[in-house]
Amino acid sequence: xxxxxxxxxxxxxxxxxxxxxxxxxxxxxxxxxxxxxxxxxxxxxxxxxxxxxxxxxxxxxxxxxxxxxxxxxxxxxxxxxxxxxxxxxxxxxxxxxxxxxxxxxxxxxxxxxxxxxxxxxxxxxxxxxxxxxxxxxxxxxxxxxxxxxxxxxxxxxxxxxxxxx
Numbered sequence: 001x002x003x004x005x006x007x008x009x010x011x012x013x014x015x016x017x018x019x020x021x022x023x024x025x026x027x028x029x030x031x032x033x034x035x036x037x038x039x040x041x042x043x044x045x046x047x048x049x050x051x052x053x054x055x056x057x058x059x060x061x062x063x064x065x066x067x068x069x070x071x072x073x074x075x076x077x078x079x080x081x082x083x084x085x086x087x088x089x090x091x092x093x094x095x096x097x098x099x100x101x102x103x104x105x106x107x108x109x110x111x112x113x114x115x116x117x118x119x120x121x122x123x124x125x126x127x128x129x130x131x132x133x134x135x136x137x138x139x140x141x142x143x144x145x146x147x148x149x150x151x152x153x154x155x156x157x158x159x160x161x162x163x164x165x
Contacts, residue, residue, distance in 0.1 A: 044150040051071070
């Protein structure tokens with residue numbers, strides 16, 4: 001079985017979607033928690049050069065979120081709504097506040113590969129091909145790969161446990 005250690009990022013040629021796939025040495029429950037626990041999320045999301053402050057985080061179906069990534073005097077705000085939150089799938093909107101008209105619909109799924117491994121699949125439907133291509137040309141892969149490398153470290157160090165039942 002092959003594993004994906006860096007995120008595979010692909011543009012769909014027929015619709016303005018970005019597909020992302022990444023394998024983790026973690027259970028689906030741990031990955032779900034890493035994406036829904038504000039404190040944990042802030043520790044891993046984005047490139048190494050930015051720190052993250054959570055302004056609002058309500059990870060439930062119908063909830064919303066906002067965070068700010070910063071470096072020195074620069075700040076980048078992001079916000080969205082959680083449309084569906086369940087242990088195997090999160091559907092949310094995503095907006096970078098620097099382009100407030102560009103709302104993407106994101107679907108994340110957590111596929112159990114067995115032996116404590118999980119495949120994360122994410123699809124981001126952008127509002128246009130131009131917006132999608134702008135994301136791809138922005139260097140987003142740096143933030144994605146550096147962020148997921150930080151998440152690997154948190155998982156390895158035991159910082160991301162399953163949610164209590």
